[in-house]
Amino acid sequence: MSTPSTASPTIVLVHGAWADGSSWSAVIPKLLSKGLKVVAVQNPLTSLAEDVAATKRVIDFVEGPVVLVGHSWAGFIVTEAGEDPKVKSLVYVSAFSGNAGQTTGELVGKYPAPPALGGIREDGNGFVYLSEQAFIDDVAQDLTPDTARLLAATQGPLAKSTFGDALTKTAWRTRPSWFIVSTSDRAVSPDLQRDAATLMGSTVTDVASSHMSLISHADAVVDAIVQAAEAATKG
Numbered sequence: 001m002s003t004p005s006t007a008s009p010t011i012v013l014v015h016g017a018w019a020d021g022s023s024w025s026a027v028i029p030k031l032l033s034k035g036l037k038v039v040a041v042q043n044p045l046t047s048l049a050e051d052v053a054a055t056k057r058v059i060d061f062v063e064g065p066v067v068l069v070g071h072s073w074a075g076f077i078v079t080e081a082g083e084d085p086k087v088k089s090l091v092y093v094s095a096f097s098g099n100a101g102q103t104t105g106e107l108v109g110k111y112p113a114p115p116a117l118g119g120i121r122e123d124g125n126g127f128v129y130l131s132e133q134a135f136i137d138d139v140a141q142d143l144t145p146d147t148a149r150l151l152a153a154t155q156g157p158l159a160k161s162t163f164g165d166a167l168t169k170t171a172w173r174t175r176p177s178w179f180i181v182s183t184s185d186r187a188v189s190p191d192l193q194r195d196a197a198t199l200m201g202s203t204v205t206d207v208a209s210s211h212m213s214l215i216s217h218a219d220a221v222v223d224a225i226v227q228a229a230e231a232a233t234k235g
Contacts, residue, residue, distance in 0.1 A: 003214075007162055009037075009232040010064060014068065016070070016073040018158055055077055067090075067229050078092070089229075091225050094182040098199070117187075130152065175181070176203070180220060182210065183206050191209075203227065
């Protein structure tokens with residue numbers, strides 16, 4: 001039998017590829033207004049191991065139980081870092097997840113190529129960016145062009161090698177999870193998202209959203225996080 005927790009959980013938000021912590025700017029004020037503690041991780045986007053290490057440093061820093069939330073690439077990060085005993089529940093937003101040994105590159109290859117990946121641009125130093133037009137047309141197509149351009153301007157470059165980084169842990173096997181499936185996603189296949197949610201036995205919310213559901217459908221994302229926080233409080 002689980003032991004109820006008397007501590008309020010901290011919501012740890014983990015951003016995806018071609019992003020930074022500001023991608024949660026529509027979600028954070030709504031969580032704070034509900035009295036929840038929130039911290040956004042700033043990932044280096046250099047490898048799965050280094051992004052997990054950055055997330056674990058935040059988990060170590062905060063007090064009490066944690067709800068770990070990942071967008072996009074960060075689904076892999078929370079699946080791995082979520083093995084920390086402080087993590088009580090997981091939330092996936094338009095995200096990747098899978099079994100140990102799987103990579104995002106492998107998962108992407110199982111589905112029709114998402115249009116956004118046609119906008120990848122290499123910098124010659126092992127990192128890749130997405131073009132501004134890819135953000136407008138295929139990443140944030142349900143946001144204003146100005147907002148899409150802002151996301152493009154603030155994107156974090158992604159180490160190309162991350163596509164080959166494999167999961168070694170699967171925190172969803174021992175923790176409840178929630179999943180926001182973005183049905184109009186042009187960056188991560190909606191079918192990939194649904195299959196990941198089915199694999200994990202997640203509580204699913206479908207939203208008619210671009211990949212940036214954490215902005216365009218922030219209320220639905222917050223609702224899922226609140227449910228996960230309530231579960232974390234119960235233990």
